[in-house]
Amino acid sequence: MQHSFTEENYLKIIHTLSGKDGLEVSTSAIAESTATKAASVTDMLKKLAEKGFIHYKRYQGVTLTPMGENLALKVIRKHRLWEAFLVDKLGFGWDEVHEIAEELEHISSDLLVERLDAYLNYPRFDPHGDPIPDAKGNMPEPGYVMLSELKKGQKATLTGVLDHSQAFLQYLDSADLNLGTGLEVLDINAYDHSYLLQIDNGKNCFVSSQVARHLLVQP
């Protein structure tokens, strides 16, 4: 049985919302993520349950079945591999690739994905630091924490971001904050929890607590 782009997107969203513990996801959370109404989501959930991609009991929220998990991970894998391709091979900036990968992630050939993975030399993280599931669906363990969890004086390396928007990524570029950049917490403002950082080109850098919660670092 074949599935549509929309179905793949629902599964991707359910995967994201259910987090790494596979918690139940509510209809309204999905409705918000898809920018549709709860009634539309309920319809789609029935269809996905019918096809065996989710466990669905009325009013109980949904979780992915192994089959649904599998498909969601496949789509995520494709998305992240294509992003890696676009940045590493075609020279795109990390702020330019999300939209394009949203289309490429639905190309169906399994062989293509495996060849692409090999061509990129089996990358474990995409250009935003997100882990790329391998062919069997295993996610590399990231081992990073949010910058907002660091204490004054701690040193760390920037390894990921939680906001993929063009605006956010361009802001990081302008502040010389790239993946791999080393940094040290010089000070944390007690009132608004903003951070004063020293980054490894010697410059100082000020980031709001909101930004700090969107930066992932390896201490």
Next chain:
Amino acid sequence: MQHSFTEENYLKIIHTLSGKDGLEVSTSAIAESTATKAASVTDMLKKLAEKGFIHYKRYQGVTLTPMGENLALKVIRKHRLWEAFLVDKLGFGWDEVHEIAEELEHISSDLLVERLDAYLNYPRFDPHGDPIPDAKGNMPEPGYVMLSELKKGQKATLTGVLDHSQAFLQYLDSADLNLGTGLEVLDINAYDHSYLLQIDNGKNCFVSSQVARHLLVQP
């Protein structure tokens, strides 16, 4: 205004059927190519005319407008560039890429196409020897003829194929006939117009007239 995959496919087909002289294409020819009924084609033609992609007068056949020609060439360009990518970079066989490229040709980003073209070093022909339109829509002049036009004793190089089916391409592989292979016409059967060839690995090779009409060579 946005256009669908189906619309792009219709334009591609109209482009192919109208040939290099841009002749009028009949409704029934399109119906045959799309494996639909004439009535469905008429509907779609109205829509395409509405959007300014084709010149359409009832009962008169259709031709592409400059805008339609442009879009058709863009899709063809993408198809052929992706095929080149799959073969040259990912190691696919020329018999494996058509279906995948049918999906990839609809990825919309213009920037992606230009980056891909540069990455491939601006190839002028795809893995089947078909010319790749450049960013402005100019097709390289192929300068090849059908093998079936060669006379006894003539030498030539295989530069293209007119049948992209897996079966045909696998047959060529098994006969050691690849793009770039040199060959000489040892004999032409007067009765059925089949060809006896000597190819540049020294082997002889027998091809039917049907195959000869699907092989393009540069004398």
Next chain:
DNA sequence: TAATTTTGTAAACTAAGCTTAATTTTGGCG
């Protein structure tokens, strides 16, 4: 338990693409 929020159901709409059946136009030919 009452009030409020979240879900689910029912009915229906839109858009795309398609089909069948009947009708119209064209163009070749006696």
Next chain:
DNA sequence: CGCCAAAATTAAGCTTAGTTTACAAAATTA
């Protein structure tokens, strides 16, 4: 010149996918 067959168009309507609105039911919470 007019007829006729082939090709094309129109009309009506079907299907699928995804969606909405309006309302009912369940769950949560206060």
